[in-house]
Amino acid sequence: MSEDVLVVHGGTPLRGEIQVRGAKNLVSKAMVAAVLGETASTLYDVPAIRDVEIVTGLLEAHGVKVSTGPEGELVMDPANVTRAAVDEINVHAGSSRIPILFCGPLLHRLGHAFIPDLGGCKIGDRPIDFHIQALREFGAVVDKRPDGLHLSAPNGLRGIKYELEYPSVGSTEQVLLTAVLADGVTELRNAAVEPEIVDLICVLQKMGAIIKVHTDRVIEIQGVAKLSGYSHRPIPDRIEAASWGAAALATHGEIFVRGAKQADMMTFLNVYRSVGGAFSVDDSPIGGGIRFWHPGGELQPVALETDVHPGLMTDWQQPLVVALTQARGLSIVHETVYERRFGYTTELRQMGANIQLYSECLGGTPCRWGRRNFLHSAVIAGPSKLHAADLQIPDLRAGFSHLIAALAAEGTSRVYGVDRYISRGYEDFDGKLAALGARTERP
Numbered sequence: 001m002s003e004d005v006l007v008v009h010g011g012t013p014l015r016g017e018i019q020v021r022g023a024k025n026l027v028s029k030a031m032v033a034a035v036l037g038e039t040a041s042t043l044y045d046v047p048a049i050r051d052v053e054i055v056t057g058l059l060e061a062h063g064v065k066v067s068t069g070p071e072g073e074l075v076m077d078p079a080n081v082t083r084a085a086v087d088e089i090n091v092h093a094g095s096s097r098i099p100i101l102f103c104g105p106l107l108h109r110l111g112h113a114f115i116p117d118l119g120g121c122k123i124g125d126r127p128i129d130f131h132i133q134a135l136r137e138f139g140a141v142v143d144k145r146p147d148g149l150h151l152s153a154p155n156g157l158r159g160i161k162y163e164l165e166y167p168s169v170g171s172t173e174q175v176l177l178t179a180v181l182a183d184g185v186t187e188l189r190n191a192a193v194e195p196e197i198v199d200l201i202c203v204l205q206k207m208g209a210i211i212k213v214h215t216d217r218v219i220e221i222q223g224v225a226k227l228s229g230y231s232h233r234p235i236p237d238r239i240e241a242a243s244w245g246a247a248a249l250a251t252h253g254e255i256f257v258r259g260a261k262q263a264d265m266m267t268f269l270n271v272y273r274s275v276g277g278a279f280s281v282d283d284s285p286i287g288g289g290i291r292f293w294h295p296g297g298e299l300q301p302v303a304l305e306t307d308v309h310p311g312l313m314t315d316w317q318q319p320l321v322v323a324l325t326q327a328r329g330l331s332i333v334h335e336t337v338y339e340r341r342f343g344y345t346t347e348l349r350q351m352g353a354n355i356q357l358y359s360e361c362l363g364g365t366p367c368r369w370g371r372r373n374f375l376h377s378a379v380i381a382g383p384s385k386l387h388a389a390d391l392q393i394p395d396l397r398a399g400f401s402h403l404i405a406a407l408a409a410e411g412t413s414r415v416y417g418v419d420r421y422i423s424r425g426y427e428d429f430d431g432k433l434a435a436l437g438a439r440t441e442r443p
């Protein structure tokens, strides 16, 4: 088997056009929702990424028949959800965050569920305490064992009143996916309202759910007796779109991201413009997207902090920081969502970036991590001349950032772990790099 390494000859601006398809962080959840339906569901524009393969494996391990069609069509037929094949489920242990979202749907369909260890980016502890608390309130019995979670619902699931300590995306999805078929009304306070959550609500509404999104992060779900399948075209991947936008800036290039949607990226676009990046929006219904480019001249430093929606998305932070290494002056980035999302800066420093980490909440509102000594603020002094290095990428977005840095740097870098990590969230990564004129090789 060939080694998982990409050789990157840096210093060439990325120029051209690529396309983003359905959002990783919606598609995977919509796939889980298919288990709730009594008939088959169809998703369109599904990207060929590893998270989709993982969720496909999990669906099949429970008897869902999954078939694919042209242009990213995915049909999921849950008629035979009658089993939980533990060995098949365990193959996916440690590979993604999604297994935890099967709890509610499986409890409704089977009366029991087994959830293996979760994976996902190593950017903090990522506990699942809110998920478990909420599930217990719904009436689930949750048993934590060394191999994973074993759940049952001996008396069924009933609607709850629940307030999240923090507007967690996954926990909000957990409550949605459980409440739609629970007995009675559920009121979720301090819910996450990311565009991917709103799109999941659209999916569930198509299935027959009754969900009201009130102001102030309150979501009310009226449980119904049954749901049908759905047919849905997901929102485009705003994380991938922003990643290529940041790559255009860092490499002095120009990239048209076909499929990117302005409304879901407003906060990113404001930062992009403040830094000195240029973009234009083509909102044609077919073939539209956002063009990102470096307009020449110097990039400006910025002070920003990541936050839950409508704040600056944490998953945009890592690609943006690479672009900020090229801005003249001091930029400050306060990461408030995850406590350890700056690990990747060690490699950027090796490549010549000037980035210092601090445990204080710099340049923004005090957050949960400030008093707990986590290095969650970064000061980036630029512009720095980046040079090539051998890099072992640690996770998905960090990996993309390392790649951008290698593409912007002078010389030849070897980047290890591309297939393992980047393919989890970026479709046809090598093909897209080639389309943008990147000089890369697979040895």
Ligand SMILES: CC(=O)N[C@H]1[C@@H](OP(=O)(O)OP(=O)(O)OC[C@H]2O[C@@H](n3ccc(=O)[nH]c3=O)[C@H](O)[C@@H]2O)O[C@H](CO)[C@@H](O)[C@@H]1O
Pocket (backbone or CB within 6 Å): 025, 097, 098, 124, 125, 126, 127, 128, 129, 130, 131, 132, 166, 167, 168, 169, 170, 171, 192, 194, 314, 315, 337, 338, 339
């Ligand atoms: C597959 C997917 O959609 N992943 C996204 C999802 O992750 P995910 O759903 O895992 O992220 P959450 O929004 O739940 O996590 C946000 C914060 O809440 C904390 N927390 C969460 C749950 C819990 O039970 N207890 C707890 O303390 C987490 O540790 C983290 O500090 O939303 C994140 C925030 O937009 C994104 O970065 C991820 O790309």
Ligand SMILES: C=C(OP(=O)(O)O)C(=O)O
Pocket (backbone or CB within 6 Å): 096, 097, 119, 120, 121, 239, 315, 396, 397, 425
């Ligand atoms: C953190 C991310 O994903 P996950 O939750 O799947 O690890 C991400 O997509 O940047």
